Amino acid sequence: MLKMKGVNKVYTTDMIETHALREFDLSVESGEFVTVTGPSGSGKTTFLNIAGLLETATSGSYELDGVDILGLSDSQRSVLRNQKVGFIFQGFNLIPDLNLFDNVDVPLRYRGLSAKERKARIEEALARVGLAARAKHVPSQLSGGQQQRVAIARALAGKPKFLLADEPTGNLDSLMARQVMELLEEINTEGTTIVMVTHDPELAARSKRNIQIVDGQVCDMNSYSVS
């Protein structure tokens, strides 16, 4: 499903080079649920952004669902991303002047669904994160954890083939973090491949496969365990 080989990402700012990813190798099969952990600044968000076609690698190869990403133009990458990828961003990235209903609607509009189908999905997604009553409010009227839940609803509603979640429970209490994990496990059973960055050791332990990123490189812990 996802195959990265020798991926490097270098950011250059006023003559300082930051090597965010170095010779990064990773394969994720269709249907897997992989958690990603690692220290702050180690490259987790950079990895997700490249995986989700939001950024391009400086070098190396990346194949998503059989498609060679490096051969694509910007607009082709954009189309592929809208069709196949769902995101839960570390900073939520909600649109401030849209209410919750419209915020959840944004990615659905790229999927060619009818207005009736979108409305049904939005209402179900908001209900599942406990925010149906706030559909007409805007993000600034919500608590930090509530905003995070809207970002989760937005990704769930899209039923994407491939879901990338960057710290989806960082602002939630333990009970709600577990509920969100259950929602994600549910859509994983329904066929969505999930890669989730988390700092929560409980959630990492709960996933079938965990990968650690340190200093821009992968350490796949599962290759050391007896299965």
Added chain:
Amino acid sequence: MLKMKGVNKVYTTDMIETHALREFDLSVESGEFVTVTGPSGSGKTTFLNIAGLLETATSGSYELDGVDILGLSDSQRSVLRNQKVGFIFQGFNLIPDLNLFDNVDVPLRYRGLSAKERKARIEEALARVGLAARAKHVPSQLSGGQQQRVAIARALAGKPKFLLADEPTGNLDSLMARQVMELLEEINTEGTTIVMVTHDPELAARSKRNIQIVDGQVCDMNSYSVS
């Protein structure tokens, strides 16, 4: 130091009233280190914003360091806040077009310190959170956890009498979360009164006093334990 009695906070939006705080009573003595926990949407940020003079209560009384807050004008509240309160915001609230050095400098400029003293404090604060090398970068060039650390440095540099921290470790791995807790415990020993909202049960257990907020009301767990 902090005394709230019968505090209510009601948000009114298109005819819906949200009671964020209800008959909220809380006293915090000078020099305490109190953690605050509770479900998402329960009122923790609202409580901190009123405590830190960023918002006003709908009703009830609030006394900070002997001063009756409700009697103050907006500008008097602002002056008091700049002199006495340090904030670590849930959303970091860094200024996007200022580099890290200038971001940490912002609250120091209200304190009447010389440029030499401010420079020394900024460099020390950034070094303590491991970001001295990035002083000339802007927030968008940093990871989520790095941005959170800049917000922490900004609050530490001010050496405020009263520090309000809203989820200061939500984007940090466990090792770094513990290091941040040590930094906070250090300034608490030096005299800063700290109120910290957290979802991390380990940090809540580590603090000398923990308060739970549920549905806009306080449950002070310590009053039930034998001390």
